[in-house]
Amino acid sequence: MKIILLALRNLTRQKRRSFLLGGALAFGFYVLTTVNGCAGGVYNGFEKNVVSLATGHIYYSRLERDPETKKLRLLIPGDSIITQAIEEAGIKPQYVIRRTQSLSMGTLIHFGKSSVRGLEGIDWENDPYLVSNLSLVKGSLDGLAGSDGAVIAQSVAKKLGVDIGDRILIQATTITGQQNVEEAEVKAIYHDTAGVFQVSTFLDREFLNRLIQMPPGSYNTLGIFLNHMNQSHWAQERLYASFQRLAPQEVLVPLEEVREKGANGSFQVIRKDSEFVSGSRHLISCLQDEPFFKSFRGIISAVEWGSAVTVYFLLVLVGVGLVNTFRLIVRERQREIGTMRALGMQRNEVLGLFLWEAVLLALLGALLGFLLGLLTLWVIGLGENLWVLPEVGELAFFLINNRLAWQLNLGVMAVSVMVLVAMVLSSALIPARKAAKLEPAEALRN
Amino acid sequence: MKKMITFSLMWLLVSALFGQVPNWDKILADIDSQANFDNIDFSARYTVVSSRPGQDNSVIVARIFRRDREEKMTILISDPPAQRGQGYLQIGDSLWFYDPESREFAFSSFKESFQNTDAQNSDFTRSSLREDYRVTEHEDGKLGRFDVWIATLDAVNNAVPVPRRKMWIRKDNNLILKVEDYSVSRRLLRTMLFPSYQSVQGRFIPTRFVIEDALRQGEKTQITIEEPSIAPIPDSVFRREYLERVSR
Numbered sequence: 001m002k003i004i005l006l007a008l009r010n011l012t013r014q015k016r017r018s019f020l021l022g023g024a025l026a027f028g029f030y031v032l033t034t035v036n037g038c039a040g041g042v043y044n045g046f047e048k049n050v051v052s053l054a055t056g057h058i059y060y061s062r063l064e065r066d067p068e069t070k071k072l073r074l075l076i077p078g079d080s081i082i083t084q085a086i087e088e089a090g091i092k093p094q095y096v097i098r099r100t101q102s103l104s105m106g107t108l109i110h111f112g113k114s115s116v117r118g119l120e121g122i123d124w125e126n127d128p129y130l131v132s133n134l135s136l137v138k139g140s141l142d143g144l145a146g147s148d149g150a151v152i153a154q155s156v157a158k159k160l161g162v163d164i165g166d167r168i169l170i171q172a173t174t175i176t177g178q179q180n181v182e183e184a185e186v187k188a189i190y191h192d193t194a195g196v197f198q199v200s201t202f203l204d205r206e207f208l209n210r211l212i213q214m215p216p217g218s219y220n221t222l223g224i225f226l227n228h229m230n231q232s233h234w235a236q237e238r239l240y241a242s243f244q245r246l247a248p249q250e251v252l253v254p255l256e257e258v259r260e261k262g263a264n265g266s267f268q269v270i271r272k273d274s275e276f277v278s279g280s281r282h283l284i285s286c287l288q289d290e291p292f293f294k295s296f297r298g299i300i301s302a303v304e305w306g307s308a309v310t311v312y313f314l315l316v317l318v319g320v321g322l323v324n325t326f327r328l329i330v331r332e333r334q335r336e337i338g339t340m341r342a343l344g345m346q347r348n349e350v351l352g353l354f355l356w357e358a359v360l361l362a363l364l365g366a367l368l369g370f371l372l373g374l375l376t377l378w379v380i381g382l383g384e385n386l387w388v389l390p391e392v393g394e395l396a397f398f399l400i401n402n403r404l405a406w407q408l409n410l411g412v413m414a415v416s417v418m419v420l421v422a423m424v425l426s427s428a429l430i431p432a433r434k435a436a437k438l439e440p441a442e443a444l445r446n
Numbered sequence: 447m448k449k450m451i452t453f454s455l456m457w458l459l460v461s462a463l464f465g466q467v468p469n470w471d472k473i474l475a476d477i478d479s480q481a482n483f484d485n486i487d488f489s490a491r492y493t494v495v496s497s498r499p500g501q502d503n504s505v506i507v508a509r510i511f512r513r514d515r516e517e518k519m520t521i522l523i524s525d526p527p528a529q530r531g532q533g534y535l536q537i538g539d540s541l542w543f544y545d546p547e548s549r550e551f552a553f554s555s556f557k558e559s560f561q562n563t564d565a566q567n568s569d570f571t572r573s574s575l576r577e578d579y580r581v582t583e584h585e586d587g588k589l590g591r592f593d594v595w596i597a598t599l600d601a602v603n604n605a606v607p608v609p610r611r612k613m614w615i616r617k618d619n620n621l622i623l624k625v626e627d628y629s630v631s632r633r634l635l636r637t638m639l640f641p642s643y644q645s646v647q648g649r650f651i652p653t654r655f656v657i658e659d660a661l662r663q664g665e666k667t668q669i670t671i672e673e674p675s676i677a678p679i680p681d682s683v684f685r686r687e688y689l690e691r692v693s694r
Contacts, residue, residue: 066604071555071604109661109662111663112499112662112663112664112665114662169633169661171629171635171661173557173607174630176604177555177557177604177605177607178557178601178604178606178607178608178609178629178630179557179607179608179609179627179629179630179635180629180630180631181629181631181633181635181661182631213630271553272553
């Protein structure tokens with residue numbers, strides 16, 4: 001303990017040098033903290049917005065073959081089994097929503113211009129997640145229930161040359177394969193992902209049911225919103241087991257297959273399954289298993305670790321300079337070392353003193369960098385409260401209510417502290433050992 | 447005598463009245479038989495020209511081989527170069543699209559559009575009006591100089607992509623001159639015009655026909671059918687290996 005206090009006191013004696021050295025270390029840690037927090041924030045925003053545009057953390061679908069046309073269709077004629085399974089699984093979801101999704105893409109047409117998009121039927125009165133998380137450019141979601149209103153992406157509105165109040169045609173294929181067309185009114189335009197992934201056009205569920213000739217009141221996707229994404233796989237496994245127990249005669253797509261291929265991939269496998277000529281197939285998928293989600297998670301992880309590794313390399317360069325600096329420190333303090341040794345300090349205590357000075361320098365630098373990074377993240381996180389950002393534009397998809405919900409990866413931060421301390425220690429080791437080997441008389445003479 | 451005259455007059459009147467009501471089952475069967483080659487093979491070169499406002503015309507040339515008695519069809523695209531080697535293979539109710547770049551066959555549908563034109567894949571296969579539709583309304587009319595039936599046909603099953611069609615059919619020879627396709631919601635989707643026909647082995651196939659998109663103003667597709675042939679087609683043409691081999 002005495003050594004640590006002595007080391008701390010020594011650091012404060014050479015304020016300028018300590019400040020410069022510590023400042024360099026702090027800067028590296030500041031960059032690491034900021035990048036890490038921003039990457040985490042981008043991921044948080046992406047996750048939240050994807051979940052709201054998707055049908056939840058977990059979604060249940062049922063596919064069947066039309067007996068007449070042999071065409072595959074999504075339809076949930078009754079949800080008693082899955083509802084009971086959710087209850088028995090003990091999942092306690094935040095929301096359960098029921099949507100209609102058109103299996104094939106629809107075409108939006110306005111005076112000769114057209115755009116092909118996915119179509120989703122929303123029960124606007126019972127889908128609070130989408131309603132509260134859709135970032136609108138123009139228009140409003142009020143009064144959409146039971147209407148012919150359409151909520152389209154900004155890129156689609158631009159392509160079609162439409163604005164709020166314009167009427168568009170929506171051409172789609174019914175669940176039995178017939179062509180159908182209905183007219184809709186553009187009621188709202190939302191920020192889209194501009195190519196991150198295909199965006200849907202949102203319609204009232206009954207309107208879409210009418211367009212694709214699904215029975216009134218029906219739907220084909222049941223979505224479960226959990227309290228946190230981390231619960232997804234656990235909840236999926238429990239739901240899967242619960243469903244199998246309640247309906248052993250029903251065919252569930254194997255969990256491993258769903259985890260590997262995601263929902264769309266599993267659909268394609270079912271579509272190509274020549275043995276599936278009648279009956280139904282059930283699918284319990286998880287957003288985390290979707291390829292685009294895994295890819296994005298991979299990108300964020302790469303950014304987090306990549307930035308950390310980059311900072312480590314920078315620190316190594318700093319470390320080279322630190323070696324010379326510690327050598328200089330030892331040379332300058334030879335007389336002091338001689339005095340301490342003459343007063344009875346042992347070699348290992350001298351070694352320990354210099355090493356603790358290095359460790360404390362690293363820790364204080366990391367702490368300073370961390371605090372500055374936190375401050376920067378807090379400022380960034382104020383978002384439009386502080387910035388003048390008239391249009392967040394495509395960035396909206398990575399924000400939550402137009403703000404960056406930053407989050408640090410504590411694992412990366414912890415490893416980074418250890419790397420920093422290790423690097424500084426290794427820089428100080430040789431000079432410290434040299435200092436420890438000094439004979440008192442020789443040190444005093446010099 | 448008076449009774450005989452009265453009876454004859456009544457018989458003539460009844461004949462005249464009932465003679466005007468067409469036998470739709472027979473007419474639709476006749477239309478199908480004229481368009482189908484049930485006992486022989488058929489092939490022809492189809493040129494599909496698609497026009498969109500503000501864009502250059504796109505031209506696709508394909509050779510179509512049909513064996514209607516076995517419900518088989520092969521379409522091989524020869525032009526433009528970017529699409530050369532692409533094709534479709536029908537066997538029964540299944541239709542596959544072949545992409546020579548990926549060398550893969552993918553399930554397609556008769557209800558899908560043909561190469562992003564206003565034509566549908568089903569426009570190139572055998573006609574099955576009698577099987578898939580029934581006439582729910584009809585009236586007399588005229589189209590140009592021809593006396594026609596204007597018949598409304600409603601689908602009787604879900605196998606066809608168009609639930610309602612309105613047809614202008616020549617009274618003298620049951621050739622179709624014009625077709626309007628309607629959606630489930632009874633909105634006009636497209637109009638097809640058949641200005642001329644050619645005789646092939648006693649059947650009549652259009653020399654060309656024009657499809658006008660009713661939803662996208664100004665868009666239309668013209669299909670010209672040339673070099674019709676009833677020469678026997680090798681069985682190998684209706685196999686996947688044929689498309690794979692030819693595209694190399």
